[in-house]
Amino acid sequence: MAHIRIKTGDTVYVLTGKDRAMTGKVLRVIPDKEQVVVEGVNMVTKHRKPGNNYQQGEIVHMEGPIHISNVMLVDEKTKQPTKVSVKTLENGDRVRISKRSGEVIDTLSNKR
DSSP, X not given: OOOOOOOTTOEEEEOSSTTTTOXXXXXXXXXXXXXXXXXXXXXXXXXXXXXXXXXXXXXEEEEOEEEGGXXXXXXXXXXXXXXXXXXXXXXXXXXXXXXXXXOEEEEEOSOO
C-alpha cells in the first residue's frame, strides 16, 4: 500500500480523466482502495428505489471516488499543483512539505 500524502480538506488538481484540469476540495479519503472523493469532480448518478428513509424513488447526483494517483495537491503559495514530501524535524515532529515552494503545509501526527 502506498503512502497517502493527501488529507481531507486539501485542495487538489485532477491530472487525468473526464474532469482533467479541475480543482476541488477533498471530501473523503479511502486509504484501503487508495482513492479520494473530490468536491464537484467525477459526478455519478445513482438511482434509488423507494425505501424506509424516503417514500418515492429518486435520482441522486453525487461525487464518485478517483484514484489517488490522478490528483496532485495544490500549493497554497503558488496556486499550482505540487508534489508532497514528508520530513521529520529536529524536535521529532513530522511535517508535509510542498516540493514546489519548499513551504511547510502542516504537521502530521507522530504515529506511523
